[in-house]
Amino acid sequence: MPFSTHSPIPINEKLTVEELITKLRKRVNINLIACAAEDKCCDKYVREAELNRPGLALTGYLDVFSWHRIQIIGNTENDYLKKLSQDKQRKAFDNITKFDIPIIFLTNGNILPQALLENATQRGIPIFTTPYETTRFMHLLKDFLDDQFALQTMVHGAMVDVYGVGILIVGKSGIGKSEVALDLVERGHRLVADDVVMITKKGSVLMASATIMSKHFMEIHGLGIVDVMSMFGIRSVRYQKRLEIVTELSLWDDTLEINRTGLDHEQVSILDNEIPYIKLPITPGKNITVIAEVIAMNHLLKHYGYDAAEAFQEKIKSSIAEKTNGMNPSMKRAIEYFEGDVE
Amino acid sequence: MIRKKVTIKNSSGLHARPSAALVKLSSSFKSDFFIHMYGYRVNGKSILGVMTLAAEQGAEMELEIDGSDEQACLEAIEKLIDQKFGMKDE
Numbered sequence: 001m002p003f004s005t006h007s008p009i010p011i012n013e014k015l016t017v018e019e020l021i022t023k024l025r026k027r028v029n030i031n032l033i034a035c036a037a038e039d040k041c042c043d044k045y046v047r048e049a050e051l052n053r054p055g056l057a058l059t060g061y062l063d064v065f066s067w068h069r070i071q072i073i074g075n076t077e078n079d080y081l082k083k084l085s086q087d088k089q090r091k092a093f094d095n096i097t098k099f100d101i102p103i104i105f106l107t108n109g110n111i112l113p114q115a116l117l118e119n120a121t122q123r124g125i126p127i128f129t130t131p132y133e134t135t136r137f138m139h140l141l142k143d144f145l146d147d148q149f150a151l152q153t154m155v156h157g158a159m160v161d162v163y164g165v166g167i168l169i170v171g172k173s174g175i176g177k178s179e180v181a182l183d184l185v186e187r188g189h190r191l192v193a194d195d196v197v198m199i200t201k202k203g204s205v206l207m208a209s210a211t212i213m214s215k216h217f218m219e220i221h222g223l224g225i226v227d228v229m230s231m232f233g234i235r236s237v238r239y240q241k242r243l244e245i246v247t248e249l250s251l252w253d254d255t256l257e258i259n260r261t262g263l264d265h266e267q268v269s270i271l272d273n274e275i276p277y278i279k280l281p282i283t284p285g286k287n288i289t290v291i292a293e294v295i296a297m298n299h300l301l302k303h304y305g306y307d308a309a310e311a312f313q314e315k316i317k318s319s320i321a322e323k324t325n326g327m328n329p330s331m332k333r334a335i336e337y338f339e340g341d342v343e
Numbered sequence: 344m345i346r347k348k349v350t351i352k353n354s355s356g357l358h359a360r361p362s363a364a365l366v367k368l369s370s371s372f373k374s375d376f377f378i379h380m381y382g383y384r385v386n387g388k389s390i391l392g393v394m395t396l397a398a399e400q401g402a403e404m405e406l407e408i409d410g411s412d413e414q415a416c417l418e419a420i421e422k423l424i425d426q427k428f429g430m431k432d433e
Binding site for chain 2: 009153154156173174194195196211213214217218219225
């Protein structure tokens, strides 16, 4: 397997609340207004991408209260608090603020009663309100947090976009990954990264990109470092691409088990995502670049519902069935009738 | 597989030439060679990989070597780092 087990690293292990607020305002364009303890934002940390609605905690059920998560107070919680007497209200709110909550968000532009805001200020828990509707806000926030806490790993290989299919070429040093990538670029495909490929997990998708340092540089053995973007222009590169196929180049070895039919689909696991994996032995005279294009086109065909190996298999099966049923005795010949060279 | 922590000693850090020396040396061994730094694991036989780290003087990295000649490989790499990658002007 091309990837020895290597523990993935998260982009961020923790995020200060201050950073979270600034990024949400700037990047996600969310309107957030501070209600309480804004000055405490720099000391508070968000450590996971999950969110929590503290409804039950407010009622006093604290056995499984995920206080370390971001708390969202929507219309339901807000309404519940408002209907309590002032005394009970304070007590209910204190149920949650006695924990070291990172931050509380109020949605739908709601604002808590002054006494509760003072309680939060006292306990040093920041509260922000947003005009966004609860589900929409939670969706945006979750998406943003998923990105911030995404898992990353670094793999050694060349990542190329071939006909819109993201192919990662891996293999031992010096086997010719960069040369194949360069050849693909020459044929009009786009280089994502060479040598150092960063893989970021985004939900069920793996995104591959280059690092800031190695962006669009390439090492050609015997030549040194070349800059692909300067040489081939903007059309030859792209920042990121979804990883769809992993191809491993290896030297020809008679003991190597090679897929001859294409009926078996091997997969490789990267950050717990299963990616189609193709083992490609190299022999003199083999044009890996063209094969890479064929891999991409075959992948597209399969995606559009046509699997050549399956189709061929079906053809053989029906032919065998016809023969066994004695329906078509002429099938003993490979060609039914040869017309001669008249086209 | 062996793992060992090392510290970069030459004043200008792991720039292009020292990286090239490291890659050249490690490539002469059969063993797989990886460098762990900042939580990343780069292939020590790839010059772009090594240079991506941009390791400065005093930077600590962990070497991971796996293969039939791992001990000899580790010794050679350690010697290279100790000798500041043979950079004479530093």
